[in-house]
Amino acid sequence: MATMDDVARLAGVSVSTVSHVLNSTRAVAPDTRSRVEDAMARLAYRRNDVARSLAQRKTRTVGVAISALTNPYFGTLVSAVNEELGSRGYAVILGDTGDEPGHEATVVERMLDQRVAGLLLAPSARAGEGTVPQVLAHGVPLVLVDRHTDADCDQVVPLNREPVEDLVHHLADLGHTRIAAVCGMAGLDTTTERLDGYRAVVAARGLDEDPALVLPGHSRADAAEDAVLHAFARPDRPSAVVVLNNAMTIGTLRALDRLGLAVPGDVALVCYDDFEWADLFRPRLTAVRQDLTTMARRAVRLLLGRVAGDDHPPVLERITPSLQHRESCGCRQAAERDARVPARP
Structure with missing residues (x-):
């Protein structure tokens, strides 16, 4: 392997000049820089970052x-x-x-x-x-x-709590009173804050506070699928669901499909975390997109x-984050049914 000494000899400069060219630690005359760069190219010189790191201890x-x-x-x-x-x-x-x-x-x-x-x-x-x-x-x-x-x-x-509050308010505005929340892994601040946002709107809007509506998705698709299968197979199934991360959204969609429930015809769905391909789903997913x-x-x-x-x-x-307002929340169907939209408190 070529060394800095080799480059310096071929370019006719000092080793320190080669170092300044490599590390931009001092201004070097354009013609000198050109000779050094040409010498490095001819010798296929590569800087030894390992040696440099050992010398600098980082x-x-x-x-x-x-x-x-x-x-x-x-x-x-x-x-x-x-x-x-x-x-x-x-x-x-x-x-x-x-x-x-x-x-x-x-x-x-x-x-x-x-x-x-x-x-x-x-x-x-x-x-x-x-x-x-x-x-x-x-x-x-x-x-x-x-x-x-x-x-x-x-x-x-x-920002976690406020975007979830907006999602749940939106579902309540569409007339939903029994709204499920698929929640992430316990102990994470994202889980706590998003669930707090859900619960705050449920209380403020007088929605159904049934503890069974809080579903343990554990931030995983498989766990969310199991939880949704159990909750939505019941006679008193929720009419809407807010899913609190994207992995769990996949599991939720799989579960609803297995149960033969259409989105948003049978169940309105909104989610936190947008997908790159969320607008390719049919219906397209209403989702919070993080920047x-x-x-x-x-x-x-x-x-x-x-x-x-x-x-x-x-x-x-x-x-x-920003809200990507699409069709899975059921707005189009709500408009067609002339559904009453209650005013937000």
């Missing part, structure tokens, strides 16, 4: 610990993070936590062993008790994404700021 890699393989939403978020970091000259080490605290701790420990410059983490239900303190104790910059904890670190998360690009950009900027030495107090940023 790498240009960022660990991303997230449950990416079991949740399509997280896959989209990882893609946005990878693009943002790549544009800034950083590589990504991805570790799938499976949303299991023990495995999450192992994944994070391995990333710390590889001297990542910083870490982005979508914390599991108990990360605040173990994984997050583990990272902070190592002094490695940390930003939590999508989910937040009480930890003393930067966090970039979506994953903004979330990724803000998380990466905060993290790299910490890597560069920013010492401002930790921040909690809320990214506001």
